[in-house]
Amino acid sequence: MVRRKSIKVSDRAEETIGDDDRISRLPIELIHQIYSLMDTRFCVQSSLLSRRWRNIWKSQPYLNFKIETDPYTFLTIGSKFPNFVHRFLSAREKHAELVTIDFRSNSIKLSLLKEIVTYAISHRTQKLNIEYLSGIPTRRGGVDLSLFKSRYLQEVSLNIDFEFLKTPTLTWDLPALTTLHLERVTFTLCSPGSNSSSSSNSSSKSLELFSTFPNLKTLVLVHCRLWDIHTFYITSSGLKNLTLERILHHSCRFVITAPKLSSFTYNHMAPCSFLANNLDSLETVIFRTIYGTYLEDQPKIVEFMIDTFHQLYxxxxxxxxxxxxxxxxxxxxxxxxxxxxxxxxxxxxxxxxxxxxxxxxxxxxxxxxxxxxxxxxxxxxxxxxxxxxxxxxx
Incomplete structure (x- = not known):
């Protein structure tokens, strides 16, 4: 008798808890919205809080992978982080919607980078952000731009410290792209069957990347490197905002053709040849130099500045x-x-x-x-x- 009574009390207690457990009864869309504000690791851990939540993380459309640069946790957590990402992506529902991938880590290998990009593109991701948090250079390889082919990517931000390899026959195809932010990326030309430095033809050392993006509105290039490139073309029919900041180059010529460009930021750039075409909509220009660290009291610098101003008239x-x-x-x-x-x-x-x-x-x-x-x-x-x-x- 005592045993039966205890069972009834237990059942009644579970029923009472169930009535008050409003969190477990939240709509899945709202739970996904809450998860979007959390680190993905915590989303997985929260599956233990409720039976209903056990597998919700597998369909989460907003993924936030982040490991802060911390000298005390880098060897313990940072080294395990790539394995967690791999296991998470493998266990996630194959056909679940994926809107955003936000990946930030102080430990990123080229293989993991390619895995994340491939996964994002195969799952029709709309926003992709990959950021290498450490200040220690890696540059242990390159990514072929042909890897980036998606009709759905709208915003891409890459701070990766790897090379982007461009071949004459392969390029990236992102027709829905509206915003592109590239930082610490090295652009390299690769000819079929040879490396970029072996060609003496100046025309083969011209790089044009953005003309195939019909919906591109904002382009930001920060601390990028132009390796053995003589002419760098920025051609876009719909581009409105352009930022060039601290780009490393050697006597590279920049050619910009953007009839709808309204805002241009030229920030702490080394002297370079600059040609602008069809900037009829230009309104705002931010022009900051670092010439003092290169040349002192040289009329050529002023000539260059005035030449650039004439392009931005x-x-x-x-x-x-x-x-x-x-x-x-x-x-x-x-x-x-x-x-x-x-x-x-x-x-x-x-x-x-x-x-x-x-x-x-x-x-x-x-x-x-x-x-x-x-x-x-x-x-x-x-x-x-x-x-x-x-x-x-x-």
Missing amino acids: NAKFLTLNKDALMFLTRFPELLERRGCPFVRLQSLTLDEKPHPLSVVITDIINYFRGNSSGVMVTIKHNPTSSEQVVIRFS
């Missing part, structure tokens, strides 16, 4: 850093001879207060008001501060 809003200003003011005869090319300029922003202020401002007024008498100048005392001095030209 349609800009309405221009931002310059202090290094660019100081180079411009060192050779006033060149400014006077070449003249200001900006025909629609409305606003000029100086990243940092130059010294001496009066001399630089006088030169800036004389140069940048050449075609736009109503230009407004904004000077930031400190790039990290909101304090500003605003000067209006009359």
Whole structure:
């Protein structure tokens, strides 16, 4: 009798817990949304909280793999992390929807990189982010661009420190792509049956990658390397935002053709030949130089800057850093001879207060008001501060 009573009490307790267990009764879509904010490892661990949750992680459409760079956990957790990723992808439901893969790790091998990309493409992933968190260079191999073929990928961000291999017959095919962010990637040309450095034909050392993306709107290239490439083409019929930052190259010529480009950031780039075609929609230009670390007091640098400005003559809003200003003011005869090319300029922003202020401002007024008498100048005392001095030209 006592035993029967205890069973009834137990059954009644389970029934009471079941009535109050609202979390287990949440819609699967909402659980997936909660999982999207969590590390994927925790999603798997949470399957122990409820029988209903036991296999939900297998259909999770938002995957977040992340291992922070931690010197105390790198050898214990970091070394096991790739194995977890492999087992997870193998156990996941084959036909489950996959919207996003966000992979960030301080330990990434080329084989794992290829596995993640192949899995993302085969499962119609829309957003792919792969980030190598460690500052230690790897470059233990390359990825053939033909690996990237998908009608569904819309946003791709790769910070991987590996080579991208481009052959004349193989290329990437991403017709739905709208946003592409590449960081620490090395672009390498590969001729069939030979390596890129063995060819002496300059035409074979020209690289064009983006013209096959009809829906591309935003392109960001940061700390990328152009290995033995003479001409780098950026051609896009729909591109609106372009950022080139700290790209490593050796006497490379950049050719940009983007009729819908409205915003262009040229950030801390080494001197290079620059040609722009059909930038009729250009409005905002951010131009920051690091020429001071390369050449001192050389008229060629100012000539290069003015040549670049002439390519960007349609800009309405221009931002310059202090290094660019100081180079411009060192050779006033060149400014006077070449003249200001900006025909629609409305606003000029100086990243940092130059010294001496009066001399630089006088030169800036004389140069940048050449075609736009109503230009407004904004000077930031400190790039990290909101304090500003605003000067209006009359």
